Amino acid sequence: MIQSVKTNGGSPQGPPDLTEMLERLGRRGGGPSGSLIIGAIIVLGLIWAAMTSFYTVQPEERAVVKRFGAVIGINDPGLHFKLPFGIDQVQFVATERVLKQEFGFRTEGTRASGRTAYSPQQFEDESLMLTGDLNMIDVEWVVQYRINDPIKFLYQMREPTRTLRDISESVMRRIVGNMLGSEVLTIGRVEIQQRAGEEIQTLMDDYDAGIRISTVEMQDVVPPPAVQPAFNEVNEARQERERMINEAQKRVNQEIPNAEGAALRTVAEAQGYATERVNRALGESVRFSAVLAEYQQAPDVTRSRLYLETLNEVLPGIGQILVVQDGQAGPLPLLNVNRQAARAAGGEQ
Numbered sequence: 001m002i003q004s005v006k007t008n009g010g011s012p013q014g015p016p017d018l019t020e021m022l023e024r025l026g027r028r029g030g031g032p033s034g035s036l037i038i039g040a041i042i043v044l045g046l047i048w049a050a051m052t053s054f055y056t057v058q059p060e061e062r063a064v065v066k067r068f069g070a071v072i073g074i075n076d077p078g079l080h081f082k083l084p085f086g087i088d089q090v091q092f093v094a095t096e097r098v099l100k101q102e103f104g105f106r107t108e109g110t111r112a113s114g115r116t117a118y119s120p121q122q123f124e125d126e127s128l129m130l131t132g133d134l135n136m137i138d139v140e141w142v143v144q145y146r147i148n149d150p151i152k153f154l155y156q157m158r159e160p161t162r163t164l165r166d167i168s169e170s171v172m173r174r175i176v177g178n179m180l181g182s183e184v185l186t187i188g189r190v191e192i193q194q195r196a197g198e199e200i201q202t203l204m205d206d207y208d209a210g211i212r213i214s215t216v217e218m219q220d221v222v223p224p225p226a227v228q229p230a231f232n233e234v235n236e237a238r239q240e241r242e243r244m245i246n247e248a249q250k251r252v253n254q255e256i257p258n259a260e261g262a263a264l265r266t267v268a269e270a271q272g273y274a275t276e277r278v279n280r281a282l283g284e285s286v287r288f289s290a291v292l293a294e295y296q297q298a299p300d301v302t303r304s305r306l307y308l309e310t311l312n313e314v315l316p317g318i319g320q321i322l323v324v325q326d327g328q329a330g331p332l333p334l335l336n337v338n339r340q341a342a343r344a345a346g347g348e349q
Contacts, residue, residue: 049084056080060096062150065089071151093150098214101165103127103172104140105219128224129173135181138222141193143168143200144214152210160209164200168216171199181223182238185231189218 056079057063063075065082066089082088104127106119127138145164147153153160175195179188197216204211223231295302 052082052084052086054079054081055090057092060094061092062095064091064093064150064154066091071155074150091150091154093147093153095147095150098144098146100145101143101161101168102140103142103165103169104138126169129176131176131181131184132178133180133182136224136227137176137181137184138220138224139172139176139184140219140221141168141172141196142217142219144217146212146214147210148212149210152208156208156210160207160211163207163209164204164211167203168196168200171196171203175199185221185223185235189221193218 055063057075057077059077061077063080064071065073065075067083067087072088082090104123106121106123108117108119111117124138127140129137129139131137143164157163172192175192176184179192184192193216197213200216201213204213222228291302291306
């Protein structure tokens with residue numbers, strides 16, 4: 001019951017008691033002032049009914065309509081009507097908007113320069129994790145999701161977003177705890193994101209919460225500040241090891257093809273030499289057989305021809321030949337082989 005509040009000194013009073021107002025209306029009966037008050041009440045009731053009988057659903061939302069506490073439907077974006085005076089109640093759910101849960105950091109807004117502003121507060125209770133090789137690591141990640149069933153999201157469980165947050169943290173800690181710290185810092189980020197998204201979605205489907213996971217993104221994965229210098233030294237040593245391995249592999253990739261090419265070249269040269277020797281031997285044997293056949297037909301002629309051909313091949317390479325006859329002062333000009341060889345060479349040119 002609404003109580004009236006009276007003050008001293010003729011100051012304005014609070015709202016009148018509802019029972020007292022009804023009694024006054026009853027005493028006045030059907031007088032003119034009573035009719036005006038009743039008409040005013042009726043007008044106010046009509047205005048209230050008009051104001052509570054329609055609502056607007058935004059493009060990224062869906063409206064869940066309840067009547068006397070029971071869900072009667074889901075309405076799409078646009079202008080809709082409902083029963084007034086609180087008979088129909090409407091709850092708006094952002095089903096077309098991508099929502100997110102942040103772990104290890106908080107976004108505060110956007111600066112004037114357009115860059116995102118983050119909270120300076122540390123959330124180490126969320127981000128600090130123990131890896132499989134017993135190293136501490138600081139992991140920050142984001143879970144992006146959408147509400148695909150508004151009724152399940154509102155009434156299937158008490159706090160679906162809190163449940164999603166607890167499940168995400170539990171899954172991420174388990175996955176990171178089963179991997180080496182070096183893998184989490186380097187090559188394991190894609191695998192962690194994929195596995196976390198799949199497992200979180202499986203658990204949310206088991207709860208039937210009406211939530212669909214879009215992505216799981218790891219924002220920053222670093223060692224804790226207290227041990228960061230030691231981690232940097234380890235990473236530098238690993239990078240140096242990888243560099244030396246890459247250089248050795250590069251040397252191997254260069255030397256092995258060169259050695260294989262040299263071996264193939266040697267084998268090809270040997271095969272070519274063998275083929276040449278075999279072909280030359282075959283040619284010599286064929287030529288000898290042909291000469292033998294000619295010799296059998298004309299021995300004297302063939303013998304003379306072979307003798308002359310041998311002299312023609314041998315004499316140009318033995319230098320100057322002097323033929324001296326008894327009783328003559330100088331050599332005979334008959335066999336000046338060098339001059340004849342020079343003339344022959346000039347004639348060929």
